[in-house]
Amino acid sequence: MLEILNLSVAYGRNEALRKVNLKVEEGKIVTVLGANGAGKSTLLNAILGMVKPRDGQILLGRDDITLASPSERVARGIVLVPEGRRILITMTIEENLMLGAHLRKDHAAVKQELDAIYARFPNLAERRHMAAACLSGGEQQMLAIGRALLARPRLIMLDEPSLGLSPLFVAKLFELLREINRDGLTVLLVEQNTGKALANAHYAAVLELGQVVMAGEPAVLAADPRLQEAYLGRA
Ligand code: ATP
Secondary structure: OEEEEEEEEEEOOEEEEEEEEEEEOOOOEEEEEOOOOOOHHHHHHHHHOOOOOOEEEEEEOOEEOOOOOHHHHHHOOEEEEOOOOOOOOOOEHHHHHHHOOOOOOOHHHHHHHHHHHHHHOHHHHHOOOOEHHHOOHHHHHHHHHHHHHOOOOOEEEEEOOOOOOOHHHHHHHHHHHHHHHHOOOEEEEEEOOHHHHHHHOOEEEEEEOOEEEEEEOHHHHHOOHHHHHHHOOOO
């Protein structure tokens, strides 16, 4: 579905991504792991069109979208749940959700999907007309995902969604990701929670200083001593 070819991104002299190659196959959960500053957010922002690559290509299906605008990419079905969630806390929960649907004209379908989101997240339904500030961090993460789903994406990208969440919400989050994946959505997940990400993904890649240093089956990566030492705390 999505193919990244020799992608390089630089901020001035700082090379954030160097010749990154990554394939995200349709219907899969793909995870990109790496320490702070490895280039994970830059990769997602480049896929969404928020940063311009210096070199390389981004293909969506057969189409080259390397130069497409972010809104064009959203219209083609790519959506990002950004790091820190970016919830507008003074707006209501429902207003936040509806932001995800702002490009859509099929209002009846949006209403149906909104109801489906409320059915999935009763905590959001109960407080739909309250300011989003009343939600816990975990609930805000669910809101951010609900908002992304209302864009009716084919590919949902999530930037460190488990950051700052309690273990209970982390478990709920991964359960939700598996569910939406079973419903047919392709997932590209950036995580520092290496263990959880590997346990739930179909394919994994590790970024270090902007380069893919390991990639493959999650179980194979999880058994790799280099990864265990660096990311799983099992030196
Ligand atoms: P984090 O988990 O901290 O978000 P990351 O793996 O997502 O880390 P990036 O945020 O993509 O990493 O950063 C990759 C490199 O690019 C880092 O060296 C970072 O300092 C640099 N960088 C990121 N954003 C910018 C920017 N807007 N301007 C300049 N340099 C940036």
